[in-house]
Amino acid sequence: MKGNSAILSALNEVLTTELTSINQFFLHARMYKNWGLSALNDKCYKKSIKDMKQADVLIERILFLEGLPNLQRLGALSIGEETQEMLGCDAKFQTAQISQMKPIIALCEQEKDFVTRQILVDILEYEEEHLDWLETQDYQIANMGIEKYLQAQL
Amino acid sequence: MYVCLCKGITDKDIKEAVRAQGVGSLRELKQLMPLGSQCGTCTKVAQKIIDDTIIDDTMFKDVG
Numbered sequence: 001m002k003g004n005s006a007i008l009s010a011l012n013e014v015l016t017t018e019l020t021s022i023n024q025f026f027l028h029a030r031m032y033k034n035w036g037l038s039a040l041n042d043k044c045y046k047k048s049i050k051d052m053k054q055a056d057v058l059i060e061r062i063l064f065l066e067g068l069p070n071l072q073r074l075g076a077l078s079i080g081e082e083t084q085e086m087l088g089c090d091a092k093f094q095t096a097q098i099s100q101m102k103p104i105i106a107l108c109e110q111e112k113d114f115v116t117r118q119i120l121v122d123i124l125e126y127e128e129e130h131l132d133w134l135e136t137q138d139y140q141i142a143n144m145g146i147e148k149y150l151q152a153q154l
Numbered sequence: 155m156y157v158c159l160c161k162g163i164t165d166k167d168i169k170e171a172v173r174a175q176g177v178g179s180l181r182e183l184k185q186l187m188p189l190g191s192q193c194g195t196c197t198k199v200a201q202k203i204i205d206d207t208i209i210d211d212t213m214f215k216d217v218g
Contacts, residue, residue, distance in 0.1 A: 076195045079156040081164060089155055 003065025
């Protein structure tokens with residue numbers, strides 16, 4: 001089924017973000033693991049795997065719409081040096097992804113591509129939840145101090 | 155955070171180079187460290203860090 005070319009290029013942009021996200025969260029997860037922060041490792045590892053599954057859905061959708069998914073392009077990773085900075089880098093990434101996705105969902109609505117819209121809405125929901133989780137961590141660090149927070153992540 | 159992942163160069167390294175060595179451009183920075191010599195993805199961010207550090211530190215210091 002032939003898809004709209006504006007939607008196809010927008011889907012490729014979302015795919016690039018997902019592919020970048022896979023790597024950023026995977027590296028952060030394993031950095032946490034290296035420091036023994038297993039709770040943070042688990043959370044970031046799961047996020048990375050989820051991103052892979054989301055990328056898979058996008059790739060399949062792009063192929064279905066007779067486009068070519070661009071798996072070559074990768075955005076810049078923002079990798080922190082310590083926990084708080086890493087959480088901050090992730091929050092910045094999530095915020096950018098959420099604001100990238102909203103106009104694309106509106107474009108799908110406008111072009112009446114409701115199936116693509118649904119796929120993107122599902123991804124957006126998950127990304128918003130992860131941003132909320134990141135904000136919770138920020139709140140916890142501000143209120144219990146970084147030492148106690150880190151102890152809770154062992 | 156890490157600015158150049160290929161060579162493991164952080165924003166702190168760049169700020170330090172601007173403050174201590176008086177680096178004012180990407181070209182000068184590249185003479186001190188191998189930033190941006192592999193994939194080049196980081197050059198935009200590195201340039202912004204140089205600019206921001208210069209503005210923070212010097213631009214309004216001697217005014218008045």
